Amino acid sequence: MMAKQEEMGHPLEDFLRKSRMPHIWCPGCGNGIILHSFLQAVADLEMDLDKTVVVSGIGCMGRAAGYVNMDSFHTTHGRAIAFATGVKLAKPELTVVVLSGDGDLFAIGGNHFIHAARRNIDIKVICANNFNYGMTGGQQGPTTPLEAYTTTSPYGNIEHPFNLVHLAAASGATYVARWTALHVRRLTASIKKMLQKKGFGFIEVISPCPEIFGRRNKMRTGLEMMEWFKKVSVIENFSDPAKAEVSRDRIVVGEFVDTEKPTFEEILYETIKKVQEKG
Amino acid sequence: MPVRIWRKPLDAEKAKPPCGEIHILKDLCKGCGYCIEFCPRDVLEKSEEINKRGVHPPRVADESRCVVCSFCTAVCPDFAIFVIEKPCEGGR
Numbered sequence: 001m002m003a004k005q006e007e008m009g010h011p012l013e014d015f016l017r018k019s020r021m022p023h024i025w026c027p028g029c030g031n032g033i034i035l036h037s038f039l040q041a042v043a044d045l046e047m048d049l050d051k052t053v054v055v056s057g058i059g060c061m062g063r064a065a066g067y068v069n070m071d072s073f074h075t076t077h078g079r080a081i082a083f084a085t086g087v088k089l090a091k092p093e094l095t096v097v098v099l100s101g102d103g104d105l106f107a108i109g110g111n112h113f114i115h116a117a118r119r120n121i122d123i124k125v126i127c128a129n130n131f132n133y134g135m136t137g138g139q140q141g142p143t144t145p146l147e148a149y150t151t152t153s154p155y156g157n158i159e160h161p162f163n164l165v166h167l168a169a170a171s172g173a174t175y176v177a178r179w180t181a182l183h184v185r186r187l188t189a190s191i192k193k194m195l196q197k198k199g200f201g202f203i204e205v206i207s208p209c210p211e212i213f214g215r216r217n218k219m220r221t222g223l224e225m226m227e228w229f230k231k232v233s234v235i236e237n238f239s240d241p242a243k244a245e246v247s248r249d250r251i252v253v254g255e256f257v258d259t260e261k262p263t264f265e266e267i268l269y270e271t272i273k274k275v276q277e278k279g
Numbered sequence: 280m281p282v283r284i285w286r287k288p289l290d291a292e293k294a295k296p297p298c299g300e301i302h303i304l305k306d307l308c309k310g311c312g313y314c315i316e317f318c319p320r321d322v323l324e325k326s327e328e329i330n331k332r333g334v335h336p337p338r339v340a341d342e343s344r345c346v347v348c349s350f351c352t353a354v355c356p357d358f359a360i361f362v363i364e365k366p367c368e369g370g371r
Binding site: 008010011012013016021022023025026027028029030031032033036037040182184185188221222223226 | 302304307309310311312313316317334350352353354355356357358359361363
């Protein structure tokens with residue numbers, strides 16, 4: 001039994017850079033679950049690894065680009081979508097996936113996000129939402145819930161958080177979903193659906209952050225945070241994203257938007273062709 | 280048996296749950312306990328031994344109860360556990 005365990009590797013190890021493993025994420029961190037779901041979706045769809053690009057920004061989830069055995073970019077802070085736009089426009093045949101955190105995508109990179117969603121460029125964004133800036137020590141961020149404690153809001157957060165799915169839906173994304181790290185099966189199915197679709201897709205994953213966020217909010221272990229998700233999350237598919245709240249008593253998850261629209265790079269290349277024919 | 284299965288399925292004789300072989304990569308485990316907590320059949324338990332990282336990795340309590348749902352594989356953040364299907368012996 002022991003010898004057999006030594007010989008066999010994880011079924012997804014071909015998709016990981018083995019020299020980089022084990023990863024640096026804390027015990028109980030949800031980023032590993034999100035990465036596993038993404039790689040499982042890639043494995044199930046039998047995607048060509050040479051034609052898949054992972055782009056990530058700065059932060060805990062930004063490390064994901066270094067762990068996947070595909071072409072990947074670890075970009076500057078907040079500019080993951082900007083780099084992904086460049087990759088997609090230069091080589092439209094590639095599948096471009098952005099794996100990054102809430103601080104990176106919505107605090108410093110907020111404008112890139114809304115404009116990529118507005119243009120409907122064919123990139124897929126998976127955002128790990130851990131409610132704060134984990135890597136730099138737990139500062140309050142744009143997704144910190146009202147009255148939550150962080151290092152920079154020791155008396156409770158006084159700001160209202162972003163509703164990421166509402167923002168994405170209002171900006172024009174063609175696929176929008178939110179799951180928690182506990183809904184692994186639905187998350188994997190959702191990622192599969194998004195990867196097969198054309199257009200801007202966005203999935204927010206509520207991720208447990210026990211070491212940085214949880215311990216200041218009476219959830220010291222990952223298990224306690226997962227129990228919280230289990231207790232308060234409700235699945236409401238295709239409900240109004242404006243009412244999809246994330247609060248202490250209620251987390252609304254599910255798919256919110258699934259529509260079709262012409263994508264930016266299709267229109268761009270068509271226009272280039274038309275203009276060249278004319279001249 | 281859960282209350283919701285109040286009637287016996289028609290193919291109950293034919294359909295047999297598969298048997299699983301659980302592999303734990305002990306030194307990758309960070310001891311978060313998700314696999315132990317969220318296993319629907321309580322196959323895993325905490326062990327006494329300490330791995331290279333100084334945490335207690337899970338241990339297989341009763342492999343015959345495993346039905347290869349692979350939820351432990353999916354919920355493990357550290358790529359440290361996986362289940363493969365094996366041919367069932369005897370009873371099941």
